[in-house]
Amino acid sequence: MRILSSLAIALLWCCFLSPAHAQSFSCYPTNWWVGMTTNRVQLMIRNTGASIDIQKVSLQYPGVRVEKLHRTPNPHYLLLDLVIEPGAKAGNVPITLNSKGKSLTIQWPLHNRRGGNGKDYARGVGSEDFISLLITDRFANGDPANDRIPGMRDQSLNRDSIYHRHGGDFQGIINHLDYFRSLGVTALWLLPVQENNMPNRTEHGYAITDHYTIDPRFGGEAGYLKLGDSLRKHNMKLILDAVYNHMGLYHFLAQDPPAPDWLHQWPAFTQTNSREQTLFDPYAAPSEHKKMVNGWFVKEMPDFNHSNPFMATFLTQHLIWYVEKFGVDAIRVDTYTYNDPVFSNACNEQLLREFPRLTLFGESKVNGVLNQAYYTQNNLDLPFKSNMPGTLDFQCLQNGIIPALMEPVGWMSGVYKLYNTLSQDMVYKNPMNNVLLLDSHDDNRFFSEVKEDVRKHEIAFQWLLTCRGIPQMYYGSEVLMKGLNNPDGWLRQDFPGGWEGDKKNAFTGEGLNADERRVQQLVQQLGRYRLGSSALKKGKMMHYVPENGVYAYFRYDDNQTVMCIMNTSEHKQAIDFRKYTERVNGFQQATNVITNEKLALDQAAEIPAMKMWVLELSR
Structure with a gap:
């Protein structure tokens, strides 16, 4: 959690709370900007030490006003609807909370925007790009000093365990940006970078515990800003992995929610049925639809209730904040099919209104092309129309390149399935926005998928870099990293050469065998060729x-x-x-x-x- 004093938000005077309680105030979002299209901000004020007993809120700052005050059933919270007029100037906005003749003043920062919306940041990714997907903890350790952070729940640090932390960080990525350029990579997608203060299995980042704090084990806010700046200097792009289906159990919104209905509540733990068909199946039982959208992933990941307007605003604002704060160029949305579709459309619309060239694509791991098209912009005549510009194209993976290489040639099998899947592109509004992939942090490493057949692996990479859409490579697949999803930790091993003393080093080529070097060189050649190929x-x-x-x-x-x-x-x-x-x-x-x-x-x-x-x- 980010304490206001660490953000230069001063608590000027307080009589109705003790000094200890006064130091526990936090605000979300932690700041905003002048000149934003999104000029109405819902500010959450939270005090963990005591109730917020406020009769009146006053604000004296030119161009900023309080439109409405919302009290929540949990007295630790107060929600303020703020309006920031077009003429407002940057500065610290004093917000005074009054209670029984006594007051507390909070200074809330209002910044100037970073320049170059759509040109220098929020540029989007397209078919001209080549994305590399990274797990920060498993790519390279550039700063061993942040491997363990005192006070965080997960103190593991053991590279011999697939479940423990390994120490990778933003500096490790920054140190090797030239390697990505040698592959023709133009954009990096990192698994979630926000604080993940859970007791274990924190390497993947999907159990966020504070939406406004960058995980300090990666390098914190300063490190993420440095990474974004370094990418821009290399003419590369930054992709944020957004998670608004669920959070980690130790998030303050789970431990101390403003109201019970901010989360989906069940009499007993109820897991999602993971059946996307229930959202559009004309014969689906309403109870099955509810279980799909409202059910939890796992017990450790409480499920957000998007129909609560306060919860929806919190999530949407934090995404806008990330793009503006860190210069994000595109957003990949995790578990997109599990989100409330009405909320998803509203969130997408607000993001694209603020950042017109921003790219969004969702994780829609479903059954069949029609099902996948439902969750992106499509040509289907349906009551609900998604406005998500693109999708991860699991259909071209599971019903395309995998059977093309692994099934025997037949009338309806083998490579015919790849042809058949691509022939159904007429259902998408723009299939060039689909993100192609061979593997990921949740899917078998492709080299293992093809039974370690180097020939098939080479074909797959050539297809990835030449087919329609946006190619995405999972780190290490270019040097034949292996792993089956049994369990998923085997998919997330360390990149060779990312740690001092590694006997195998993919950055220098030291220790690579002939097959690993050959595939790496193939990706480098074709990736760089693609940079100059208008047709591809x-x-x-x-x-x-x-x-x-x-x-x-x-x-x-x-x-x-x-x-x-x-x-x-x-x-x-x-x-x-x-x-x-x-x-x-x-x-x-x-x-x-x-x-x-x-x-x-x-x-x-x-x-x-x-x-x-x-x-x-x-x-």
């Missing part, structure tokens, strides 16, 4: 029905045409370029962008078994 970044896509396990698709625009051919069979296959006349007509030659091998388009070619070519066509 923004071009249209055309594909052909697979035959004999061979799937061909083109990315093209007025300036460039790239042909991608994958042979998913265990036999070499003949390629007759004349079959693809709509796209090869007028071109004479194809150059393999990885090997630089030249192929004449008027001659037949032969692609080896389990191989992919990425070819740039020339006249």
Whole structure:
């Protein structure tokens, strides 16, 4: 929790509370800015030491006024609706709380905005980007001094345990930004960075215990600001992992809620049924719908009640605060299908009103393309229409590239499933906003998924970096990190070279075997090629029905045409370029962008078994 004195919020005088109680006041949001489109702010004042017995609130500051005061059933809280007029100036806003002739004045900071909305921050990510997903605790330790923080519940520090903390931090990431650039990566998505003061399993960050505090074991607020500044200097972007379905059990809103209805309450612990169909199934029982949205993930993660307007405002404001405070460029929303859809739309709308170029994409781990499309902007004629611009494209993973490489070639199996999934893109308003992935912190490492077949792993990366949408790589997959989701800790091991004394170092290449180096070099080559490829970044896509396990698709625009051919069979296959006349007509030659091998388009070619070519066509 952030104490007001640490934010230069002075408690000037207090007679109706003891000095000890006075020092326990906190405000959320901890500050705001002048010139914001969101100029109405609901300020939560919390006192953990005693009740807030207030008869009157007064505020004397040009351009700022109190519109309404809300009392909560829990007397530790007071909610103030503030209006910040367009002409207001930056400064400390004195808010005086009056009780029985005595008063307390709080200085609440009002800052100038950072410049460059949509240009220098809140820039969004698009198909021109290449995202890398990181677990901060498991990537690199740049500052061992913050590995343990006195007073925090989880004091574990043991790299030999998949469940303990390992010491990675923001400085470790900053130290290796050149490595990401060598891969062609343009944006970093970090798992949640907010305080996670839980007793154990804090490496993932999804059990937030204070929305306005950056976890000090990562480097705190100063470290996160430094990371954002460093990314901008490298022409890279910052993606925030937002969690507004649930929080950690030790969050003050769980331990001391303003009112019981800020959380979803059940007579006994009730877990979500995780069935997204209940939100749109015309035959769904209302009780099943309720269990999906209102049920808790686990006992340690209480579920927010988005239909409570105060709770909804708290969550929306904190996201706006993060974008403006830290210069966030895009937001990935965790467990998006479990959130109240009406709240989600309202939150998205307010974020995009404040930051028009900001990008949002949700985690919609569902069953089928139609189900996935329901949770993003789509062309479906339904009573509810999502305004979420993009989604993590689990369908192209689970019903696409995995069966393409792991199932035998058949009429309805193998690579045909990838073709079939992509052919359903007509349901999305803009499928280029979908984020493609091979693996993540919750999914099997792709190298393990394909039974450690390097050939298949190479095909998958070539597909990831050439198909429509926004490619996202999970840290370490480029050097064949392994792990099955049994349990999930095996998916979240340390990046080789991130700790002093590591025998294997992916940053320098020391200790990597031949396969690891080869795949890493493949990603570096294709990732950097993609940076300069207009067709792969923004071009249209055309594909052909697979035959004999061979799937061909083109990315093209007025300036460039790239042909991608994958042979998913265990036999070499003949390629007759004349079959693809709509796209090869007028071109004479194809150059393999990885090997630089030249192929004449008027001659037949032969692609080896389990191989992919990425070819740039020339006249």
